[in-house]
Amino acid sequence: MSAETVIATRSLTKRYSEVIAVNGLDLDVRRGEIYGFLGRNGAGKTTTIRMLLGLIRPTAGNVTVLGERIEPGQTRVFGSVGYLVESATAYPNLTVRENLEIQRRLTGAPANATAQSIERLGLGEYADRRAGRLSLGNKQRLSLARALLHAPKVLVLDEPANALDPAGIVEIRKLLRSLADESGVTVFMSSHILAEVAHLADRIGIVHEGRLLEELDRDELDARARAYVEVRVNDPNRAAVLLRDAGFTQIEYTADGDGPTVHVLDAADRTAEIARVLVSAGLELRAMTPTREDLESHFLRLTGEDVGDERAAADKTGGA
Amino acid sequence: MFGQVLITEFAKLRRCKVTWATLGGLSLGPLGIALFMWIVREPGRAAQLGLLGTKASLSGIEATWPSFVYMLTMIVGVGGMLLLAFVVAYVFGREYAESTAKNLLALPVGRHWFVIAKLVVAAVWWLVLTAVIIAESFAIGLALNLPGFSAGLAVSAIEKALLAAGISYLLVPVIAWITTLGRGYLPPLAFAIASLALGDVFSHTGWAVWVPWSIVPALIGMVGKPVGTLPVGSYVVLAVTFAIGVAATIAQLRLADNTQ
Numbered sequence: 074m075s076a077e078t079v080i081a082t083r084s085l086t087k088r089y090s091e092v093i094a095v096n097g098l099d100l101d102v103r104r105g106e107i108y109g110f111l112g113r114n115g116a117g118k119t120t121t122i123r124m125l126l127g128l129i130r131p132t133a134g135n136v137t138v139l140g141e142r143i144e145p146g147q148t149r150v151f152g153s154v155g156y157l158v159e160s161a162t163a164y165p166n167l168t169v170r171e172n173l174e175i176q177r178r179l180t181g182a183p184a185n186a187t188a189q190s191i192e193r194l195g196l197g198e199y200a201d202r203r204a205g206r207l208s209l210g211n212k213q214r215l216s217l218a219r220a221l222l223h224a225p226k227v228l229v230l231d232e233p234a235n236a237l238d239p240a241g242i243v244e245i246r247k248l249l250r251s252l253a254d255e256s257g258v259t260v261f262m263s264s265h266i267l268a269e270v271a272h273l274a275d276r277i278g279i280v281h282e283g284r285l286l287e288e289l290d291r292d293e294l295d296a297r298a299r300a301y302v303e304v305r306v307n308d309p310n311r312a313a314v315l316l317r318d319a320g321f322t323q324i325e326y327t328a329d330g331d332g333p334t335v336h337v338l339d340a341a342d343r344t345a346e347i348a349r350v351l352v353s354a355g356l357e358l359r360a361m362t363p364t365r366e367d368l369e370s371h372f373l374r375l376t377g378e379d380v381g382d383e384r385a386a387a388d389k390t391g392g393a
Numbered sequence: 394m395f396g397q398v399l400i401t402e403f404a405k406l407r408r409c410k411v412t413w414a415t416l417g418g419l420s421l422g423p424l425g426i427a428l429f430m431w432i433v434r435e436p437g438r439a440a441q442l443g444l445l446g447t448k449a450s451l452s453g454i455e456a457t458w459p460s461f462v463y464m465l466t467m468i469v470g471v472g473g474m475l476l477l478a479f480v481v482a483y484v485f486g487r488e489y490a491e492s493t494a495k496n497l498l499a500l501p502v503g504r505h506w507f508v509i510a511k512l513v514v515a516a517v518w519w520l521v522l523t524a525v526i527i528a529e530s531f532a533i534g535l536a537l538n539l540p541g542f543s544a545g546l547a548v549s550a551i552e553k554a555l556l557a558a559g560i561s562y563l564l565v566p567v568i569a570w571i572t573t574l575g576r577g578y579l580p581p582l583a584f585a586i587a588s589l590a591l592g593d594v595f596s597h598t599g600w601a602v603w604v605p606w607s608i609v610p611a612l613i614g615m616v617g618k619p620v621g622t623l624p625v626g627s628y629v630v631l632a633v634t635f636a637i638g639v640a641a642t643i644a645q646l647r648l649a650d651n652t653q
Contacts, residue, residue: 126499129650145647152501162492166408175404178397179500203408219496 079259084134094120096283109274110263117283118263155225161216165205180223194218209236230262271368301336307357402510422468423530458541462550470557470613478585485572504646523558563631566638605634
């Protein structure tokens with residue numbers, strides 16, 4: 074763990090009787106970075122976040138935030154941590170301002186922090202509206218305002234884009250980016266929305282069934298993304314044979330709503346040659362798309378989501 | 394820091410209908426006694442009320458200040474135990490019902506301060522309710538012009554009502570613990586009803602002054618003659634119950650998983 078490590082977990086494990094929600098997680102989140110914690114529903118994201126905040130106790134392993142061990146009785150470090158866990162919540166009988174004022178008092182933030190937080194999250198119009206009468210999106214803004222109110226060094230956000238409209242998502246994205254870039258705030262955010270993580274995170278941890286499958290820097294993600302040419306023809310089996318004979322060795326079948334397709338890997342600059350091989354053999358070439366695998370495809374491949382589909386497609390077309 | 398926590402705990406009651414509901418609920422008690430007294434004093438007109446008049450005349454209650462005071466202590470003692478359980482279940486349970494508990498648990502504030510502040514809020518709330526009910530009762534009693542009033546009776550009635558209210562309060566940390574354990578309103582309310590029934594059962598026995606939940610019924614004479622003065626041991630039992638309740642609530646918040 075380097076001096077720049079702000080959040081560290083070691084062998085972090087949470088077990089609920091037979092279910093292992095988080096399994097031996099080792100994480101290092103560096104100062105000033107936005108770390109995207111990506112996983113499908115039930116992957117262990119929220120359980121991990123709860124352990125980072127001391128809301129639940131690990132079955133094994135430990136968590137350190139800003140050099141302080143998270144354990145019962147720990148309070149000091151939380152003056153530097155802002156958080157939003159799962160759903161946005163507030164006291165429904167209190168106004169936006171009154172809800173934030175409670176947070177201000179409990180974190181010891183200065184008197185003007187409430188007004189600043191309201192302005193920063195665009196809640197001015199709703200400042201005197203009861204939280205129980207806010208839309209879901211504004212409730213989410215209120216929860217984010219609460220998390221940011223005391224100018225924390227670390228933000229732990231569970232699905233921060235939940236319930237926000239597209240403009241709100243862009244706004245929050247810019248806000249988090251500027252906090253990280255200009256104020257050196259470290260952001261640990263979980264999400265199952267791949268596009269959100271892809272747009273914002275400097276580093277991505279992919280968690281599946283409680284285990285960290287992969288950790289990627291943005292550059293690494295770009296480097297690992299597979300390039301291929303997606304080919305749609307009337308006879309995918311024959312196309313595969315022809316392409317192999319022509320020297321294309323990495324060929325995969327897959328299927329989507331429009332039927333089976335052939336993926337020719339590492340051939341993005343050889344589209345003309347692919348077309349010539351197929352057309353000269355009399356095949357009906359319906360579409361040919363050079364594609365670069367995005368985070369979504371990478372994620373689905375890593376978590377095994379598309380394995381079944383590929384296998385089914387391979388069965389249909391006689392195997393690759 | 395505790396001062397700030399206490400301010401926020403009181404601030405949470407702003408525009409809160411439950412505070413008025415508890416005041417309204419308990420205020421009905423003295424009005425009910427007044428109606429009883431009126432029926433007993435006016436049997437002719439009460440007869441027009443049918444069954445209600447019959448019940449009132451069967452109860453053997455006299456329309457006098459001593460009877461009025463006895464019924465007042467019943468309301469504060471027994472009704473109060475239930476209502477106070479409701480207040481405590483609300484003060485602690487709303488954090489789970491409104492899913493705000495998680496917002497309190499990772500702050501630069503020790504979790505025990507929330508427990509203590511909430512118990513102070515419940516104490517002030519309960520004190521206000523008790524004071525209002527006592528004042529309301531005396532106003533109604535004087536308006537009815539009941540016979541048998543004396544300064545000594547008034548002082549003794551107030552002392553007894555406050556003592557019953559105080560003893561009831563010493564039992565609330567257990568309710569707070571059950572609320573945090575059960576994370577909602579239902580478990581503490583179920584426990585309050587069960588403990589009242591338990592208290593009633595034990596108040597028939599020689600153990601009445603040793604079982605925490607039967608001390609108030611024994612004191613006010615819910616089923617037999619009032620015990621008069623409680624032995625010191627009763628206060629020890631109550632103090633231990635209070636301390637265990639507070640410690641268990643703090644331990645629950647400090648050590649248990651919050652998976653809300």
